[in-house]
Amino acid sequence: MATETVNPKAYPLADSQLTTTIMDLVQQAANYKQLKKGANEATKTLNRGISEFVVMAADTEPLEILLHLPLLAEDKNVPYVFVPSKQALGRACGVTRPVIACSVTSNEGSQLKSQIQQLKDLQLAFTLPANISVLK
Numbered sequence: 001m002a003t004e005t006v007n008p009k010a011y012p013l014a015d016s017q018l019t020t021t022i023m024d025l026v027q028q029a030a031n032y033k034q035l036k037k038g039a040n041e042a043t044k045t046l047n048r049g050i051s052e053f054v055v056m057a058a059d060t061e062p063l064e065i066l067l068h069l070p071l072l073a074e075d076k077n078v079p080y081v082f083v084p085s086k087q088a089l090g091r092a093c094g095v096t097r098p099v100i101a102c103s104v105t106s107n108e109g110s111q112l113k114s115q116i117q118q119l120k121d122l123q124l125a126f127t128l129p130a131n132i133s134v135l136k
Helices: 016-031 039-048 068-075 086-092 113-135
Strands: 035-037 051-057 080-083 101-105
Touching: 016 035, 016 080, 016 086, 016 101, 016 113, 035 039, 039 051, 039 068, 039 101, 051 068, 051 086, 051 113, 068 080
Parallel strands: 051 080
Antiparallel strands: 035 101, 051 101
């Protein structure tokens, strides 16, 4: 994995510390049944307006099969981030298969609300350069 170069289209890419934080929250969301796995289900949550944030794998091949998600997420003002490994994302989602995208969904009275908000604040620093054009 270290010798592979990440596709430059996979922006913003989380660093190792943020990746660990994201994977922990994804794992907790899976336990609370607040997680949708796969590009198709992530698209559905964005369209329905129930997505808190979207996580995508940067080593997806071809990457273009999920590049509609950042556009949709920006339209819906939902933070999104890429993590380096689809295999690790699959493990965090609680499945044995690789997962190329997942969406943490909103739930009233959820115990994850504060952790999701902290992560959103961290991710905002990553997605801000992409959103500047949207804000103008």
